[in-house]
Amino acid sequence: MPLPRQHHKKPDANGTRASRRHFRDVAWLQATLLERVHALAAQLEQRKQWTYRGAYGVISYFQPGETIPPGYQKVEFDENGRETPPYVKEKAPGLSAEGFNDLVIPAEEPRPPQIRRLTD
Numbered sequence: 001m002p003l004p005r006q007h008h009k010k011p012d013a014n015g016t017r018a019s020r021r022h023f024r025d026v027a028w029l030q031a032t033l034l035e036r037v038h039a040l041a042a043q044l045e046q047r048k049q050w051t052y053r054g055a056y057g058v059i060s061y062f063q064p065g066e067t068i069p070p071g072y073q074k075v076e077f078d079e080n081g082r083e084t085p086p087y088v089k090e091k092a093p094g095l096s097a098e099g100f101n102d103l104v105i106p107a108e109e110p111r112p113p114q115i116r117r118l119t120d
Contacts, residue, residue, distance in 0.1 A: 044081075051075040 050062045052072040059075065062068060076084045 048075075048077050048081075051077075 046064075047061055050064060050066075051074070052060050052062060052068060053075050054060050054069075054072050060072065078084045
């Protein structure tokens, strides 16, 4: 005759098997998301150390050890992650700058309509 089954007492506080599985899945998901958020925060902190502003206000991210081209200035951030003044935000020159209009042939101005007088 076989031995009687060994009954493993389930913890009453955790509820059913499905609820225990749900809690385990939620805990895994929270741990995974926290790990990814911390990794992203670390990546952004490293990126801030290698953030430079180039000509016309263009932001460039360089890899550690990469040589910084001349004309780039380091972008500084405050404790909230915002850029700290003084920084120069240059605007891209308009099409009228640097003699660009010399290359464009202006369109002809429309002539005013001629009014014909009907005379008998």
